Amino acid sequence: MKYGRADLRRIPAIRTNHVLDAKQEEVEHGGEQAVVLFPIAREEVHAMSNRRKMMLLIQCGAVLIVGAFFFGCEDADDSNLEDTNASFTVQPANVTLTASNTTAVFMAVGGHAPLTWSVSDQSLGSISGSGQTVTYTRSDLNGVNRIEVRDGLGWIAHAVVQQIPNPAERPDDEDLSLSPQSATLYNDGDKIVISAVGGDDPYDWDVGDGTRGKIEPQGDFQVIYTRLSSGNNTVICTDHDGRVSIAQISQPAAATLGISPVNTTISTNGGSAVFTAAGGNGVYTWGIQSGPGSMNPGTGNSSVLTVPAGTTPTIVQVSDGASVVFATVNRQ
Incomplete structure (x- = not known):
């Protein structure tokens, strides 16, 4: 069975509470060979007939094409799906709270609405408010808590809160x-x-x-x-x-309005690309000047173009209300 290198990289991690066995299959591409392991739960393997085991191996191998596991293969670990972006951050990134200073304000920079905030340990503290700016309030417990914000595109940013007792005496x-x-x-x-x-x-x-x-x-x-x-x-x-x-x-x-990348290429099979605006007045509206596809979200520092299968190029545009700039998306 022949697969491309890109296909081999798409095999997701497997999350299960069971001990795993693995089936392996040698695959070939361009004269080079590699071994692909397909993990499956041990007790499920022992209960199957030889014909059923073979069918499971074939079905799990299909993830190289369709990106999903079936018949006992669980979803990919969520951590593999997390998408971080350097333009999306939490400010400040680190804060220390004593027993006297119990609250701190955090602000999301960049990203796309809506924003969803959470903490890793609710016994240490909680988030109040919503949108770009929220307030964290610590509990009486000391420790380290992690604040997470996820934007409308699934981008994730973090900040760390260290909770310590009051110093015995401030110099x-x-x-x-x-x-x-x-x-x-x-x-x-x-x-x-x-x-x-x-x-x-x-x-x-x-x-x-x-x-x-x-x-x-x-x-x-x-x-x-x-x-x-x-x-x-x-x-x-x-x-x-x-x-x-x-x-x-x-x-x-303020710098002149710009868009990045100015030129990019998406497969004729369809796909997506992220565009980022800078300069201008900082308030950006996205759209399609010509060609197929859609931009999501329609406003913000960044937007994702999604195009269907086809060969027609797409021209992306972004405006700050005073000027408009364009980017070209070719297909191949």
Whole structure:
């Protein structure tokens, strides 16, 4: 039986509570040979006739073409289906909460609505709110919790919360700092969470130029800064003892609207491709200028083109309301 290399890579992992045996079959492609193992539950194998075992091997082998296991072969492990993308993140990525500071704000950056938030250990804490910004509240337990956000395309981003007891005594000379100490916001409306680290609460916050950005306090030690216009800015934090720390915010003039990739190729059998917009005013609407296919979602930093089988090229477009740019999708 002959299979392509790409086919061999599509064999999914098998999740089962049973001890597994494996059937193996030698496959050939272009004069090269490889062995493919088809795992199946041991007790199911012993109960089958020789003819049934052969049928199971053939059916499981069909995953190379249709991507599914039948007759005792379970679904692929969910972890293999997780899709991460560098343009989709949680900010801040790490937070430490003491017994006194029990809440923290987290913000999803990028991705596509709707967003679904969850925590790995509900005994340590919980999420309240929805959408781009949520609040995490810790319980009385100490430990490490993991926050996960999944977007409408299945992309996943994480953040980590460390929960520790109150320090026995905070040193009088503990330095105050901000996290992050610097950031770059490219479009009006872009946001970032800034956290105070160290010093003595309560904290007093201010912004260097109120025409270029604004701050919104969030809980005891965080603010959300929003860019209003181009031009560098600062976020200033002063603690109870008069210590001062400043975060530098770089805000360059908005770049020309662009799309990536500008050219790509999808098989004539059909398939999909991810496109990303940058520059402009940061508010993007996706569509098809010509050819078959659909874009999902219709708004956001990124969108996925899905096309049926065929040979007709597709022209993808993205607009920021002021200008439109295009990408060409060839078929082969």
